[in-house]
Amino acid sequence: MSTSSTLPIAKAITAGLRDAMAADDRVLLMGEDIATLGGVFRVTDGLLAEFGAQRVVDTPLAEAGIVGTAVGLAVRGYRPVVEIQFDGFVFPAYNQITTQVAKMHNRTSGAVNLPMVIRIPHGGGIGAVEHHSESPEALFAHTAGLRILAPATAQDAYWMTRQAIESEDPVIMLEPKRRYWVKGDVDPDRRPALSPWQAQVVRPGTDATLLAWGPSMPLALESAQAAEADGLDLEVIDARSLSPVDVPTIADSVRRTGRLLIVHEAPVLGGLGGEIAARISEECFYHLEAPVLRVGGYHLPYPPARMEHAYLPDLDRVLDGVDRLLEH
Amino acid sequence: MVQLLAPHGTRTPHEQLDAVLEESGLAAPERLRGYYRDMVMIRAADLEATSLQRQGQLGLWASALGQEAAQIGAGHASRTQDYLVPTYREHGVAWARGIEPWRLLELFRGISHGGWDPNALRTHPYMIVLGSQAPHAVGYAMGLQRDGVVGTGDAETDTAVLALFGDGASSEGEVAESFTFAASFQAPVVFYTQNNQWAISVPTQVQSRVPLAQRSRGWGIPSVRVDGNDVLAVLGAVRTALDSARGGNGPVFVEAMTYRMAAHTTSDDASRYRPAAEEEEWAAKDPILRLRRHLEQLGEIDEQFTSRCDEEAHDLAMQLHHHIHGMEDPDPVRMFDHPYAEPHPIVDAERAQYLEYVAQFEDEDTEETTR
Numbered sequence A: 001m002s003t004s005s006t007l008p009i010a011k012a013i014t015a016g017l018r019d020a021m022a023a024d025d026r027v028l029l030m031g032e033d034i035a036t037l038g039g040v041f042r043v044t045d046g047l048l049a050e051f052g053a054q055r056v057v058d059t060p061l062a063e064a065g066i067v068g069t070a071v072g073l074a075v076r077g078y079r080p081v082v083e084i085q086f087d088g089f090v091f092p093a094y095n096q097i098t099t100q101v102a103k104m105h106n107r108t109s110g111a112v113n114l115p116m117v118i119r120i121p122h123g124g125g126i127g128a129v130e131h132h133s134e135s136p137e138a139l140f141a142h143t144a145g146l147r148i149l150a151p152a153t154a155q156d157a158y159w160m161t162r163q164a165i166e167s168e169d170p171v172i173m174l175e176p177k178r179r180y181w182v183k184g185d186v187d188p189d190r191r192p193a194l195s196p197w198q199a200q201v202v203r204p205g206t207d208a209t210l211l212a213w214g215p216s217m218p219l220a221l222e223s224a225q226a227a228e229a230d231g232l233d234l235e236v237i238d239a240r241s242l243s244p245v246d247v248p249t250i251a252d253s254v255r256r257t258g259r260l261l262i263v264h265e266a267p268v269l270g271g272l273g274g275e276i277a278a279r280i281s282e283e284c285f286y287h288l289e290a291p292v293l294r295v296g297g298y299h300l301p302y303p304p305a306r307m308e309h310a311y312l313p314d315l316d317r318v319l320d321g322v323d324r325l326l327e328h
Numbered sequence B: 001m002v003q004l005l006a007p008h009g010t011r012t013p014h015e016q017l018d019a020v021l022e023e024s025g026l027a028a029p030e031r032l033r034g035y036y037r038d039m040v041m042i043r044a045a046d047l048e049a050t051s052l053q054r055q056g057q058l059g060l061w062a063s064a065l066g067q068e069a070a071q072i073g074a075g076h077a078s079r080t081q082d083y084l085v086p087t088y089r090e091h092g093v094a095w096a097r098g099i100e101p102w103r104l105l106e107l108f109r110g111i112s113h114g115g116w117d118p119n120a121l122r123t124h125p126y127m128i129v130l131g132s133q134a135p136h137a138v139g140y141a142m143g144l145q146r147d148g149v150v151g152t153g154d155a156e157t158d159t160a161v162l163a164l165f166g167d168g169a170s171s172e173g174e175v176a177e178s179f180t181f182a183a184s185f186q187a188p189v190v191f192y193t194q195n196n197q198w199a200i201s202v203p204t205q206v207q208s209r210v211p212l213a214q215r216s217r218g219w220g221i222p223s224v225r226v227d228g229n230d231v232l233a234v235l236g237a238v239r240t241a242l243d244s245a246r247g248g249n250g251p252v253f254v255e256a257m258t259y260r261m262a263a264h265t266t267s268d269d270a271s272r273y274r275p276a277a278e279e280e281e282w283a284a285k286d287p288i289l290r291l292r293r294h295l296e297q298l299g300e301i302d303e304q305f306t307s308r309c310d311e312e313a314h315d316l317a318m319q320l321h322h323h324i325h326g327m328e329d330p331d332p333v334r335m336f337d338h339p340y341a342e343p344h345p346i347v348d349a350e351r352a353q354y355l356e357y358v359a360q361f362e363d364e365d366t367e368e369t370t371r
Ligand SMILES: Cc1ncc(C[n+]2csc(CCOP(=O)(O)OP(=O)(O)O)c2C)c(N)n1
Pocket: A032, A061, A063, A085, A089, A092, B089, B128, B129, B130, B131, B165, B166, B167, B168, B169, B170, B196, B198, B199, B200, B260, B264
């Protein structure tokens, strides 16, 4: 069993996987390059030596096969955790995820659970070539039957890994790849009081609420700090779970601050921010001092690396959003 | 495995392929010297690209070191009218198609997702999502059938498609579906796998229990396995396959056995999974050295020629350097240029919004400078 320590997010996930595998021998890992190499991000590094090739499986290069066989393993009573190498490579498995993974429990009237986890390195900002920087959360959140977690800290990375594996439902874990090497405190001995499906107010404030998740969290906090210099007191919420989205926690905050700005990397058009904005507009109509605003990607394919800085929300764009929010 | 040139350069006769090479003139001495030059050039460009990546000029580079014969051979086996559908490591094929190496760098530098006009050069863009280009190749071939440029007997106009993918990519469902379509419609397509033994850290045995060349046979697609470090074997086999497809005889699958001498990409550390002894074993089968020895045995190459090739290769590397430094970062507003072929109101609005946003800072800048 691991003990409390400071770990990079990637290693916190490794520790979560290791502890889950040690606790339950039905847990097994599958994916491309995850065994000998330890994964292209080294998240599964060392686990082959510890648990052997039956439980840490280098698969053929076939995402539909990886996810589809995980479905069969889960039906058989295993708890597979599969790694998709990069977000843009989940699409060959999209059919399996949306037509099978998401629907098996419902199709069997609850007779069959699919306790499986799909780990996906998520988001941009790493200067990569095409298909390595996608933010497909809305596509999966739109599909009933899936749960989606988006850890932003090492502590959440560890515990969400464990809780995702423990869940009787299929869970997609969106891992903030550009922050894999950012360290944080992890306490593997104390199970967090907060459910993984709940949002967390990570910075209290009174003038407006900033909502973000995963790779956008540090930006939200940085923006709140910068706004403080201008005499603004912003509340920051980490959504943590994207399906379900914890609307009550966000609505509570908005009732107090009267304003909401949602920040995410995915294109704003059709993004998850739009769904949250609609729900908050419904629930908090009489408390809102301004329309809910969103800052995110444009309605474009993710651009080549040397243009991504202009595509991704940055401090100035978030503060610009805050200004627009406060103009009302 | 079909081999015409042994590692020490001696030529083994092969009734069928020799006839094809003879008839096509593909093995004439000046052509052989040309392939040698091409391979030397492309290797130099490759090494230079690796060093440009190390210098921070490229975000990433996928080296094709060691695969020169497999690529130059396949590239030259195709005819001008053929359509080529590559993956992301086909630098030698691109070279044979007349795509200057600096165009390849645009993608790896991160200033564009492409770099050339596929229609003008009859070469599909590089593809990152493995296997996804294979059905495009078959569809293009189905288009050729509809256009009546298959099986007419006119070698100048009959056309085929060469679809390239790796041994790892051959596991993807889309490759299997491509086999299905190609076989069902007898499409004029040649599937060409460079089996470079590894898919990042995973050896070919994890992708397939049987030689890949056997796989397509279950679809009724004939196949052949060739020595991919032997430019003549590749030329002969791919030309034969393409001619057959062009002639209306349906798809063919060619597996070229070769080796990825460098790491998977500049972000990969091959020492974590690959034994050094294996690398040495394959270094002894170097495709460039092999052709050189063969030409020496024929008395068709001399010191003057090889050193001129080396000089040209050096110049090419310098040119790459030059081009990289001339590649300015695009104005990000260009990302709004091509998401759609026709006007789109939301993209237009977002472009306007972006320009307005950027203008705020420009105003600040000018205010500051005038102050
Ligand atoms: C659908 C998909 N899954 C995963 C990847 C990540 N990936 C890039 S290259 C590669 C290995 C490819 O091996 P192979 O097809 O043998 O070609 P090679 O790189 O050896 O030329 C992997 C797993 C990808 N690009 N696309």
